[in-house]
Amino acid sequence: MSTDLDLQRLPFAANLADNGDRVAVAHSGGVLTYQELADRVEEVGRRLGSERRLVALTAGNDVESLVGYLAAMAAGHPLILLPADKPAALESLVAAYDPDVVLHSGNGRMVLEERRPGTGHTLHPDLALLLSTSGSTGSPKLVRLSYDNLQANAESIAEYLGITEYDRAMTTLPMSYCYGLSVINSHLLRGACLVLTDLSVVDPCFWELFRGQGATSFAAVPYTFELLERVGFAAMDLPTLRYITQAGGRLAPDLVRQYAGLGARSGWELFVMYGQTEATARMAYLPPGLAGTSPGAIGIPVPGGAFRIEPVPGLEHGELVYSGPNVMLGYARTPEDLALGRTVEELRTGDLARRNANGLYEVVGRRSRFVKIVGLRVDLGQVERILADLGIRATSAGSDQGLVVAIEGEHDPALVGKLLAQAIGLPRAALEVHAVRELPRLATGKPDYQGVLALARKGGPTVGDPPSSAKTAGDSVVRIFADTLELAVISDGDTFVSLGGDSLSYVAASVRLEQALGHLPPDWHVTPVGVLGAALKKQGKRKRRRLFARLETSIVLRAVSIFLIVSTHIGFLHWQGTAHVLMAVAGFNFARFQLSGERVPRLRRQVASVARVIIPSMAFIGFAYLITDKYSLANIFLLNAVIGPEEVTTQWHFWFIEVLVYLLACMTALLAFPWVSGAEKRFPFLFPLVLLGAGLLTRFELFEPGIPHTTPTLWLFALGWAVARARHILQRCVLSLMAAVTVPGFFDDPSRELTVITGILLLLWLPSLPVPAGLRRVTLLLAGASLHIYLVHWLVYPLLVGFSPALAVAASLAAGAAYWALCNCSATVLGRAKGRRAGPSGG
Incomplete structure (x- = not known):
């Protein structure tokens, strides 16, 4: 085969300079115009040489990777595209295909590793790109794509999305993934701008970048929509957003309807798409106007493509077969296959499909x-x-x-x-x-x-057993999450929040993670397990000595509050108001950990979370009932606030636990109604404000709930909930004003009211607080055990307060922490025992 580089090139990559001074790329380091991008592409193309060679590129969502990709395409060098974060895939494919050159980014420039001068391969003149269909496994089976495939599919996508030079696309997907690459190709084709980032949609910085760059679109896979729900996407103000695309698997019809409706109300469109790597990226799309009426359909063929349905013997539905200029040349399994031309004319998708009365195609199953x-x-x-x-x-x-x-x-x-x-x-x-x-x-x-x-x-692994993968660096992180959350399966892409963690398990995981890493990373609860595992491997046994460490504000408030509550009850100190700060923190954590995901699974998590408060409380109060004469059966069943005596006696010791349970149970019951749950998702900030308004009816005694001595804490719980949902400075200012206006006069004690206001403002404005390094673990321990300390201290301190109030405080804190550890250990043992019983019976 000829090695003349003039035989084939990718037109939109070779003609970047035609767009002149238009911005081609925006990234954290600035911007590149099309002319500047073309210059950098040309420079790397010269380094690749004049002879056509096989190039392997490990790509991330960065400028250097983009330049390397475009340089190979513009200069006519066939390219194997790989993810930058999977070295095993590179090692496997280098061994299988023996590329002439390996490219990767490093220190802000493209690193070129020349493995031989010239080429050791026979390369077909049409061969442009080699992509894996198996993700990052490094399988030697690759899809062979031509220059015509790439150009035709980019033109097709740009046409039905209506991409213009004024569009700006966020890179939410890896460049090495055909869907992510199609976003790049279609936008460069039209002279549009790419906003390069590898940030996740759960990262607030992603949305700051989105707004700052005036982005008009982003690409999503089904899992992305779960993450969007968790960050309150429905309430976001994104005036420049023009459309969202979805592919990478079937999105549930209900979610298609939901997001199509949201887009219609907010001024953007949802494009549901269907594709495979073998078709370069896209084969079908659902026109946005049909998403509400046909949410289960894949739609119509992309411009230039066509479908037919071929009967399959013994099956009700036939196989969907696609033809078009974007159909691959064929597969490659060995280096010799790189010399092959076209070996397939149409693509058998492997999907079973039908065409409905409206002419839309629907996938109903998978033949394989x-x-x-x-x-x-x-x-x-x-x-x-x-x-x-x-x-x-x-x-x-x-x-x-x-x-x-x-x-x-x-x-x-x-x-x-x-x-x-x-x-x-x-x-x-x-x-x-x-x-x-x-x-x-x-x-x-x-x-x-x-x-x-x-x-x-x-x-x-059987149900309830943590994964056993002790050979990996991330195993300690996996085991921490598995033990804390009682999970059987945890992957590198999971986060604490995506795994269903709540406020109680949050601190338990914090303690162990801090011990493993030597510090607690910021936003660790939304950091993927794989990233935390890599940090652990890098950290090893090294621990930096620091005077101060930063901990999340909610954790510090829990630790300080429980210390002051116990100290005030004992008489060691006198500082009131922190119990009401904890009510706001409870609402804050309820919003953070209990409102993600779909309604039914979320309801189960909420019920389980309430149970984690009720069970240890009833167990301990039952024990206290048996060994003292201070409490009643109403205390055991957490009903003293409802049926107990109106006068304040020792039976009111557990009012905080009772009110907390009432609030959590009521919120769980309320959100069990589909229309309420839907309203909360649509209006994540407004919803707690409505609850706050309802709570203020009791705060200002406009409504009497009929439960004596339980101060109207719905108001504070809802305020904490709203704090967790505040995304903008204006929202935070509104909540600050609410706290400043509603708290004064509540206790008729200015110092107590100042404590509550200060706690809420800290929670609202400061994501973390400095803590002396020597007190870091103690702070985490007290925060995690705060509920149990509150329970236990009523029995412990009377035994020691006459001897030493300070000793009584220390003993109460230690006993509560011990009870917390016992409850955690018991829950883990019971969970694993349940898993071992359920595993065989389910087989």
């Missing part, structure tokens, strides 16, 4: 997702649909030996297995069901079927 078990043909997609109809989110995988199903949430695996076996006519012994906190996903957000298979009782 069938297994034959004991002579029965099982549709794995149908398995998931059966469970979805029961309100159970599931992912299934299997082989001819058996079926493995992961179900999300706290469902009974044995019962689900029985129902499913009956529904599909499969012998019970051929079916395993495993309950997990969240379904296994790949980094792209797609279902991780291998992760589901790993749950199988032969070789995989």
Whole structure:
């Protein structure tokens, strides 16, 4: 084959300079015009040489990677594109394909590692790009794409999205992923701007960058929409947003309707798309105007493409077959395949489809997702649909030996297995069901079927057991999360929040993570497990000596408040008001940890969180009832505030616990109503303000709840909730004013009221506070054990206060921490025991 570089080049990459001084790239370090980008591309192209060679590029969402990609495309060098953060994939593909040159970014420049002069390969003149279909595994099976494929698909996407030179796209997906790359190609084709970032949508900095750069679009996979719900996307003010695209897997029709409706109200559009790497990226899109009426459809073929449905013997629906100029040349499995030209003319998608009455195509299943078990043909997609109809989110995988199903949430695996076996006519012994906190996903957000298979009782963890992967650096982080959250499956892309962590488990995890890392990283609760694991590996046994460490404000307030509460009760100090600060903190943490995800799984987490308050409280108060005469049966069942005596006696010791339980239970019950839950998601800041207004009715005695001595703390709980939802300075100023206006006069004690106002303002304006390094672990411990200390101190301090108030305080704190540790240990043991029992019964 000829090695003449003039044979083929990618037009939009070779003609960057035609856009002159228009901004091509915006990033954290500034901007690049198209002319500047073209100059850098040309410089790297010269370094690659005049002879056509096979290049491998490890790419991130940075300028250097973009330049390296465009340089290879503009100069005509076939390119293997790989993720920068997966060195094992590079090692595997270098061994398999022996590239002539390896490119990677380093210290703000493109590093070129020349493995040989010239080339050791025969390269077909049409060959432009090689992409993996298996994510970051380094599989030698690659898709061979031509220059015409890339140009045609970019033109097609730019046409139906209406991309113009005035658009600015955020890079929410990796460049090495065909969907992420298609965003780059289609925008450069039209002279638009790319806002390069690897920030996640859960990072506030992402949205600051979005607004600052006037971005007009971003790309999303199904998992992205779960993250958007967690950050209150529906309430965000994004005046420049023009559209959102979605691909990378099927988005639930309800979510399509929800976000299409949100877009219609907010002035942007949702494009649901369908594609495969083998089609360069896109094959179909759903016109935004049809998303509300046909949310389950993939839509119509992209411009220049066409579908047909080929019957499949024995199946109701046929296979979807695509043809168009973006269909790949074929696959490569060895270096010799790089010399091949076109070996396929159309793409068999492997998806089963139908065309509805409106002419829209709908994917109804996956042809390859069938297994034959004991002579029965099982549709794995149908398995998931059966469970979805029961309100159970599931992912299934299997082989001819058996079926493995992961179900999300706290469902009974044995019962689900029985129902499913009956529904599909499969012998019970051929079916395993495993309950997990969240379904296994790949980094792209797609279902991780291998992760589901790993749950199988032969070789995989059983329900409740933490993963055993002690050979990896991140294992300690994984084990911390697994133990704290009682999970079986945790992946590198998971975060504490995405795994369902709440305010109680938050501090427990903080203590162990701080011990492992030597410090507590900022925003660790939304940092991926893999990133924390890498930090742990880098840290090793080294610990920096610092005078001060920064801890989250909510943690510091919990620790300081419980110390002052106990000290005031004992008489060691006198500082009132901190119990009411804790009520605001409770609302703050409820909003942070209990309001993410879909309604039913969220409801289960909320019920479980209330139970983690009720169970240790009832257990200890029951013990106190047996050994003292201070308490009643109403105390044990947390009903003293309702049916107990009106006069203040020792029976009112646990008022804080009772009111907290009432608030959490009421909020959980309220949010169980779909319309209420929907309203909270649509109006995340306004919703707690409405609750705050309701609470002020009791605060100013305009309404009497009929429960004596329980101060109207809904007002403070809702205020803390609103603090967690405040995203803008104006919102924070409004809440500051609310605190300054509503707290004074509540206690008729200025110092007490100042304490409450100060606590709320700290929570509102300061994300973290400095703590002496020597007190860091003590602070974390006190915060985590605050509930248990409050319970225990009523029995401990009377034994020692006559001898030494200081000793009584110390003993109360220590005893509460010990009870907290006992409860955590018991919960972990019971959870694992439950998992071991549920695992075999579900198999």
